[in-house]
Amino acid sequence: MLDDHSRKELDTSNLHDALEGLPGSYAGPRKILTQPYGAVGYEEGALALRLTSFIEKTVVAQGTQFLLGNVHDPEGEDLVNIAEASGAQVQRVGVSPSLRDLDYLVPTQPLSLYTYTQYLAHATGNSEEAEKADAALRLLADRCTFQIPTEQNPAKQLAWSLWTRTPLLLASRSYAPLIGAWQQLLGRIGKSMSVPLEHEPLLTLSGGFEARHESGDERVALILGEPDAEMQLAREILETRIDEIIPVLPPENLSDYARNLYLWYFGAWVSYYLALTYNQDPKDTKVAELLNADFKPRVDEDDSLN
Amino acid sequence: MLDDHSRKELDTSNLHDALEGLPGSYAGPRKILTQPYGAVGYEEGALALRLTSFIEKTVVAQGTQFLLGNVHDPEGEDLVNIAEASGAQVQRVGVSPSLRDLDYLVPTQPLSLYTYTQYLAHATGNSEEAEKADAALRLLADRCTFQIPTEQNPAKQLAWSLWTRTPLLLASRSYAPLIGAWQQLLGRIGKSMSVPLEHEPLLTLSGGFEARHESGDERVALILGEPDAEMQLAREILETRIDEIIPVLPPENLSDYARNLYLWYFGAWVSYYLALTYNQDPKDTKVAELLNADFKPRVDEDDSLN
Numbered sequence: 001m002l003d004d005h006s007r008k009e010l011d012t013s014n015l016h017d018a019l020e021g022l023p024g025s026y027a028g029p030r031k032i033l034t035q036p037y038g039a040v041g042y043e044e045g046a047l048a049l050r051l052t053s054f055i056e057k058t059v060v061a062q063g064t065q066f067l068l069g070n071v072h073d074p075e076g077e078d079l080v081n082i083a084e085a086s087g088a089q090v091q092r093v094g095v096s097p098s099l100r101d102l103d104y105l106v107p108t109q110p111l112s113l114y115t116y117t118q119y120l121a122h123a124t125g126n127s128e129e130a131e132k133a134d135a136a137l138r139l140l141a142d143r144c145t146f147q148i149p150t151e152q153n154p155a156k157q158l159a160w161s162l163w164t165r166t167p168l169l170l171a172s173r174s175y176a177p178l179i180g181a182w183q184q185l186l187g188r189i190g191k192s193m194s195v196p197l198e199h200e201p202l203l204t205l206s207g208g209f210e211a212r213h214e215s216g217d218e219r220v221a222l223i224l225g226e227p228d229a230e231m232q233l234a235r236e237i238l239e240t241r242i243d244e245i246i247p248v249l250p251p252e253n254l255s256d257y258a259r260n261l262y263l264w265y266f267g268a269w270v271s272y273y274l275a276l277t278y279n280q281d282p283k284d285t286k287v288a289e290l291l292n293a294d295f296k297p298r299v300d301e302d303d304s305l306n
Numbered sequence: 307m308l309d310d311h312s313r314k315e316l317d318t319s320n321l322h323d324a325l326e327g328l329p330g331s332y333a334g335p336r337k338i339l340t341q342p343y344g345a346v347g348y349e350e351g352a353l354a355l356r357l358t359s360f361i362e363k364t365v366v367a368q369g370t371q372f373l374l375g376n377v378h379d380p381e382g383e384d385l386v387n388i389a390e391a392s393g394a395q396v397q398r399v400g401v402s403p404s405l406r407d408l409d410y411l412v413p414t415q416p417l418s419l420y421t422y423t424q425y426l427a428h429a430t431g432n433s434e435e436a437e438k439a440d441a442a443l444r445l446l447a448d449r450c451t452f453q454i455p456t457e458q459n460p461a462k463q464l465a466w467s468l469w470t471r472t473p474l475l476l477a478s479r480s481y482a483p484l485i486g487a488w489q490q491l492l493g494r495i496g497k498s499m500s501v502p503l504e505h506e507p508l509l510t511l512s513g514g515f516e517a518r519h520e521s522g523d524e525r526v527a528l529i530l531g532e533p534d535a536e537m538q539l540a541r542e543i544l545e546t547r548i549d550e551i552i553p554v555l556p557p558e559n560l561s562d563y564a565r566n567l568y569l570w571y572f573g574a575w576v577s578y579y580l581a582l583t584y585n586q587d588p589k590d591t592k593v594a595e596l597l598n599a600d601f602k603p604r605v606d607e608d609d610s611l612n
Contacts, residue, residue: 184509
């Protein structure tokens with residue numbers, strides 16, 4: 001069914017081509033900014049900091065202070081004002097009703113994470129990392145594009161495995177930030193709720209299935225990353241309690257950044273096809289558009305800048 | 307039904323009395339240790355660091371380095387070895403097969419969080435905070451104990467609201483660590499899975515209910531803490547999509563620590579009654595006991611120390 005071209009007509013915003021064209025599409029600033037670096041992020045800018053380790057500090061008193069995503073978050077504004085007063089150069093990167101408040105506009109859209117993380121890679125002198133990540137993403141795009149039939153397409157296959165089931169999301173400790181990333185992708189693009197188990201999952205799993213063995217949805221567990229000792233125990237607990245356990249692995253020999261971006265990108269492809277299996281348009285819902293309306297640049301000002 | 311004493315017979319480990327007697331029960335070290343402080347925590351010791359802000363740093367090169375929970379976690383052992391080599395005094399607090407490896411034994415059990423956080427409060431010179439938290443917990447215990455009938459008992463009432471429904475867990479930003487705490491309590495004690503929405507919940511909620519409007523369980527959302535702007539938007543999205551939204555508020559004028567410990571403790575009471583509504587024993591399952599078996603002090607050594 002996912003190989004039938006009529007299915008792709010559900011995708012009215014052509015998110016498919018945005019996904020396919022994502023690797024290598026970064027067209028933002030590439031200048032290396034002054035060290036040391038501090039960064040805070042809100043809404044679409046928050047995940048970028050959890051999936052990368054280019055920047056360790058939250059706030060710096062010199063060098064470059066990044067504010068990502070919603071640059072008018074009250075907490076974020078306070079923090080960067082402190083950094084600026086202390087002597088740091090502030091970079092406001094994300095969305096704002098006024099373009100004058102931004103050093104670089106990253107429009108809200110389901111794949112903006114890629115722009116934020118590639119921006120950070122370049123700005124912190126890691127352009128080689130950015131290129132390696134693009135190369136890994138490009139290989140995956142070739143395998144996940146619509147014309148690749150389900151039998152050879154890992155994203156279509158995983159989407160079918162999730163269909164009509166509730167996904168539990170688990171990860172080896174070093175992959176933990178991807179749990180929240182997949183929850184957001186499955187919700188925003190895949191139009192589906194999932195159950196993240198991010199903190200000490202064994203404590204929750206030790207009892208969580210006792211009360212309602214048979215009720216509710218069927219369940220499938222995704223385990224992100226090579227299993228560590230904790231995930232091996234999680235597998236043992238889950239084996240008798242849920243329908244299926246599916247490992248989700250990145251290729252070997254990727255850097256931490258390329259690996260995280262690869263698994264995020266795979267989650268986006270899976271979510272795309274999951275929406276299609278449910279006869280849903282994978283584009284942002286009206287709710288998402290309403291939430292983002294506050295961030296849209298005002299038209300008159302927009303004109304004046306063009 | 308929860309007011310019927312036969313129901314309490316399900317509770318074979320008498321977790322009820324452990325809960326009721328918890329406020330003021332801390333009987334561990336009270337000595338203030340040398341600053342600065344660093345702390346890492348694993349398994350039962352991890353949540354204590356998310357719910358408190360007595361210690362800001364992860365690793366210190368002088369002063370006192372805490373290792374909480376599973377003191378043989380490989381990552382934790384590496385980190386404290388670095389701290390120790392640099393000159394910090396290490397405090398190993400938690401569980402180990404050998405008591406000789408511990409400065410303070412905190413046996414694994416569903417309420418051990420209280421012991422870890424009160425220990426940290428005393429060790430970092432915040433005994434006043436520990437006493438204030440105890441006072442807040444004591445008032446709550448008086449309202450949640452089994453003899454208080456459902457009409458006056460907030461924990462029994464909330465347990466009924468969660469019964470046969472899937473709880474979504476949300477929180478204002480400053481309460482976010484309580485989301486994972488409640489997930490663990492509802493799983494380990496309440497024998498129920500819940501759906502945490504910890505990171506940028508609006509992104510997930512914007513699409514997450516589209517694909518499967520009517521399928522699966524009924525849903526109820528708990529919003530922990532006084533609602534901030536983000537939670538007010540979350541309420542608006544949820545109102546048309548789930549059965550009920552229930553705010554869970556701490557008393558006013560509590561310190562951050564007392565407030566967090568209060569909401570954790572309330573979650574434990576609710577989970578206790580939730581297990582009873584499902585005819586479950588709220589004590590640790592066999593799975594939890596198996597997971598903890600590795601941490602049990604060996605009997606022979608235990609004897610030799612008595």
